[in-house]
Amino acid sequence: MSNPGAATPPTGSPAAANAEAAYVRFDNVQKSYDGVTLVVKSLDLDIAKGEFLTMLGPSGSGKTTCLMMLAGFEPATHGEIFLDARPINKVPPHKRGIGMVFQNYALFPHMTVEENLAFPLEVRRMSRDEARQRVAKALEMVELPGFGGRRPAQLSGGQQQRVAVARALVFEPALVLMDEPLGALDKQLREQMQYEIKHIHENLGVTVVYVTHDQSEALTMSDRIAVFDDGIIQQLSTPDELYERPRNSFVAHFIGENNTLHGAVTEARNGECRVAVDGGGEVSALAVNVEGVNTRTTLSLRPERAEINPASTDGLNTLEGRVEELIYLGDHIRTRLTVAGHDDFIVKVPNTHAHRRLKVGEAATIAWLTEDCRALDPISK
């Protein structure tokens, strides 16, 4: 597989100009564990104060390593990390004042919930009375008042999760890191906790750096998402931008559902291009990430942006296909077709009053708007 990131330099917020305003700043950070391969290849990232930034990527993409470097558990092999304009590479973890929610919560099993919450206050030599007030307040915030006397083992997964969040916030850090905090919860609870964490973030105004491999979690919660792959940020954008305007094939493929078509560019102008699709047909697409005429490209089209057998094809790109499978999902019918030699082309047909019923094996015309189809870097297939 070629490296899809190579074509696109990772760009986020206006980096250098905004350096003073950035609360957390990774400056050309590299990390290697074995001296042979780089886990984080070259990371430049600015995080604004009060922002909810998610590091999203498949496992092994370097996102957790970045978090561990920020928390101080892993030294950066090269480069500098700044916290509030202060370089922190040489600051030990306990002096960074960063809150963290661990993957399996890491609640101290030999302490009660109250003692767990009081721990960061005690090591900061806070007076007993004030600590008690803060603990009570934190428990209230996560809706667990009255649970202070219990041991972590006596709590359910969701309750442990809340305690972990409360513990990371009780000493009022300006920055909180969360390392896949919802990974151990079931789906329903996970969704509920996503909203709760989001609300806590909004109410307290803390900066949150959140690591996950779950894209829906990232889309739900984040102000901005940094998509990691292969030790590089592939794209740093807001959730809607990331979904609607992916900059390369990896992001298009990783975020949401995506149809890909391969082809060669025949013509390019005004930000649009004509692409000769392998397997027949020529379509127009936005030239997002193509190198020029006569180069290979991968087209990306979201399943909900394509239409089957439209009333009129004026101004639309069309390809012929054949219906292979119909899956009834209530609000829409997931239709799998063979298009241009690929048998995994998905179209979501809304279950509206007027939609035409398709049959398996039927020929169909697929149509879409040029602006919904993005010509990206080629991936071999």
Added chain:
Amino acid sequence: MAANAIEIPTSASGELLTADGRPLKESLQRSLRRRKLTALALVAPAVVFLFVLFGMPVLYLMTWSVDDTLINEVLPRTFDIYEQWDGEALPPEPHYEAMFKDIADATGIQIGRGSTRMNYAKSKWKSLMKKTKRKIKALLNENPDFAGPYKETLLEIDKRWGDIAFWHSLDIMKNPYTAGYYLNAFDLKYGFDNEIIQQPENRRIYKTLWIRTLLISFIVTAACLALGYPVAHLLATLPLRYSNLLMICVLMPFWTSLLVRIVAWMIMLQQEGVVNDTLVALHVVDDENRLPMMYNFTGTVIVMVQILLPFMILPVYSVMKGISPAYMKAAQNLGAPPAIAFLRVYVPQTLPGVGAGVILVFIVAIGYFITPELVGGKDGQMIGNYIARHLRSTLNWGLASAMGVILLAAILILYWVYDRVVGIDNMKMG
């Protein structure tokens, strides 16, 4: 919510019933009974084994430690009328007659054993009994119809029969049960009138021995903990290939004979041993002042620590292995410097293993026998050595049993204290 529902039948008292009308609880018990019986059958051999080879001997031990019936069989007549004596002056003729006849009827073996027992109560009984038996035998050979006067005759045989102290000492032997062995084990004994008094100064050995046994066990346990804890931590945190190697080093002693290890220590620590030779060669000590590290207290402690170290390392290691490194990270992240994080978050979580290790090492140490026997010399002997001595050489099984029971009680008390302080459920052997 009104979903589909079935009517579950209940009895008059409100208990749930199964479909055939039996109470649910009863049905459940019936269905579980078979499984319980199978489980019971599986553990039965171990239970029987434990009872026959451990439980019964311990019960015997307890009986022996208080048993005092032997002497009652040897001197039945004497004890029958003993109560009639006021104890103020020497007993009257009937008592001497009873004693005479008892000694005359007893076999040589009975006199031997009995007089040994009598000697515990008062020294010189043994020689008195043996001499008297011999003389009476000779006298009866000469004159089978001898019928007194008994008092006069006995006093003639040995003037000690006129010593009231011997007669007083019989009082304590009359009872078929005695606490005498237990008193003996603490350098105490019965005096006249059954009051408890200390042994004469030159016969007090056990109190020092108990204190020394406890002291050695404490030192050995503490040393094992101090040496074993870091090793266990290393074992639990090193990458697998190094920790495996280290584990082999820890387990190596288990694959080596105890005697081989002790002899190795002798070679190392004796006066002309490797350690002393090295120290002399380095001019740390003079040739004349070589350190005495073998055949004494020091030698016992050093060798016992080496032998018992794995018993500390293994349970501590197994607990440490289960502690996620995330806890230390979390503690530091929350603002604790590494040392505080270690003491407040890591160490408390290792306590179940530490408790198990401490109990294990202490219990094994307190009854140790071979090591002090071989390297203990004079001041490195422990209570176990004396139990063995009384079992094998002096044949004072009563005293040996009493010491064994005291040892058992000491361990049970420790166990109880541990349970109260730490909680036995918290202990993890592995």
